[in-house]
Amino acid sequence: MEGRRYFLVTMGCQMNRHDSARMAEALYGAGLEPAVSLADADLCVVNTCCVRDKAENKARSAIGRLAAWKRRRPGRTVVVAGCVAERLGPGWLAAFPHVDAVLGPDRLDALALVAAGPAREPLVSTGFAAGVPSDFLAARPDLVAPGPTAFVTVSKGCSQHCTFCIVPAVRGGLRCRPAAAVAAEAAALIAAGARELVLLGQAVNDYAHDGAGFAALLRRVGAVAGLRRLRYTSPHPRFVDEDTVRAHADIAPLCEHVHLPIQSGADPVLHRMGRRISREEILRRIDALRRARPGMTFGTDVIVGFPGETDEQAGETVSLVRQAGFTQVFAFAYSPRPGTAAERFADDVPASVKAERLRRVQDAADAVADAHRRSLxxxxxxxxxxxxxxxxxxxxxxxxxxxxxxxxxxxxxxxxxxxxxxxxxxxxxxxxxxxxxxxxxx
Ligand code: SF4
Structure with a gap:
């Protein structure tokens, strides 16, 4: 292993960035050093994302380019990790024979098997473990000092099955980590110098373990000595319950900002998306949080051009962005993802109309954000x-x-x-x- 260096390419969401940090620690713990560039590396991990088709195409291009990189030095190792690894599994080996290992998001511990060099046979490890605590790779602040902000995983997967979303297929159903393990990792990160913690999960507030829900978890982590700021991402609006609202009133480190994905502002679209919450209920929950913690701001995610979305329904998303006063909006044009329920819906909004609706949402979001910044x-x-x-x-x-x-x-x-x-x-x-x-x- 001596002298081997690793290089990590991370695509997609915060969850992937967190998984990459855990992989870096595992490789460092196995005796590899971080490479300053790909050219300098012996092992390259591409941590892929398939939430949108553009991200998946980017992953394929990145893996394809590594064939020439691998030929230039004997012993070089190519690892495909993350959601597209899970989705295509052994299919990667057929399309890209230079790949040495394919590791799904729940199989990152298998990275140790290829750390020393390519195995005799390519390694494919996918599927989801049974949700025992050891499935969660904890941060290693003893190996790598955390930055001012550190992330702590509280759950994996998601059982919501929103019709557009590929996450349950590639990351499995919801598996929650014991609150004691979350609190212990939080305390270790704070002791090692982190000032702000972000609790991480796909629908993070769908948390439940041993009869304790998300609000109880917030209270437990919020009590960690030395913690100055606490955030969580990404919650589903339907799980913003009264206990969570009270937690925002009571827990001083909980920050006055919640990223609360709405996806749409029109009830018929929310229904077809399988979000199981209405526009009015979303607004009610935002109001409750604002009353609990004055000065609260919100961010959100929006999808435009979902199958069947009319111009008027797209306008309702724009009006919800204004009405809720979202100060940070991440808006995307819908693209069908394989294996989702919405894949069976006709993708009937033309690309040019999606682009126009995206622009309208972004213009509204920019205006809200500008007004907020001027108020500061x-x-x-x-x-x-x-x-x-x-x-x-x-x-x-x-x-x-x-x-x-x-x-x-x-x-x-x-x-x-x-x-x-x-x-x-x-x-x-x-x-x-x-x-x-x-x-x-x-
Ligand atoms: S709650 Fe979030 S992660 Fe879960 S299916 Fe819906 S969009 Fe996907």
Whole structure:
């Protein structure tokens, strides 16, 4: 193993980025060093995503390009991991004979089998384990120091079966981790220097283990000594219950920002998507959270051009973005995914109409976000510094509790990643605000 170096290519969502971090720790623990570039590496893992067809095509191109890379040095190893590994399994070997291992998202522990070099036979490991605690790879802060923000997995898979979503097929049904294991990993990360924790799951607030629900988990993690900020992603609006609302009122570290995917603002579309919640109920739950924690802001995910979506229904999504005041919106044009219920629906919204609806949602979202950022000018906000800003001049970049990106003019030199700074906001820019530091709290 001596001298072998690994390179990780990560595509897709936060869950994949988290899995990549766990794989990096496993490889480091097995004696490999991180490579500075692909050219420098002996083992390359491509952690794939198939939530949208563009991401899956990107994964195929990346794997295809590794054939020439592998030929250039004996012993090089190509690993396909993540959702497309799960979806195609041994199909990868037929299409790309240079692939040495195919590992589904629940089989990352098998990475150790190819860390030393390609096995005699290609390795294919997919499928879902039975949900025992050891299925969850915990962070190793003893090996790799966490940054200011650290992620903790609370569940895997999802049992909601929204009709457009491939996640249940490629990541399996919901499996929850014991609250004690989540709290222990949270405490270890905070002790190792993390200041902010993000609880991670596909429908994170569908959590239930040993009779305890999501609100109880929030209370347990929220009580970890030294934790300054707590977030979670991504919740389903239908599981925002009264206990969760009360938790937002009671738990000081819980931040005043929730990313709450709505997907659509029109009831007929929500129904066809299998979301099992109405527009009115989504708004009621947002209102309840706002009442529990004044100053709360929300982000969301939106799909436009779902099969059967009319122009009027697309307009209802635009109006919900405005009415709910989402300050961060990730909007996507619908693309059918294999194995989902919606694959059987006629994909009847032309691409040009999807593009137009996407633009309307984005324009509305930009207007809401601009107004929110302007409202911050003159205010003093708490910023958790993440690292140097690309604005240069010794300035820093960080986030508020409302998840606003802030560029902070040069501090007095005592700040570092993980410092909290009181910042007076002076001006806005697209996607961020600028401010000057008042107080640094290391
Ligand atoms: S709740 Fe989220 S992850 Fe689960 S099926 Fe629906 S969209 Fe997919």
């Amino acid at each position: 000018v003159g205010a003093t906000v708490e910023v958790l510094l993440e690292g140097p800003s690309d604005r240069g001049g010794g300035s820093w970049q960080g986030r508020t509790r409302n998840n606003d990106v802030v560029h902070v003019e040069a501090t007095d030199g005592t700040a570092s990643p993980g410092s909290f700074v009181e910042v007076a906001v002076t001006e806005t820019r697209p996607h961020c605000v600028i401010g000057v530091p008042r107080v640094v709290d290391r």
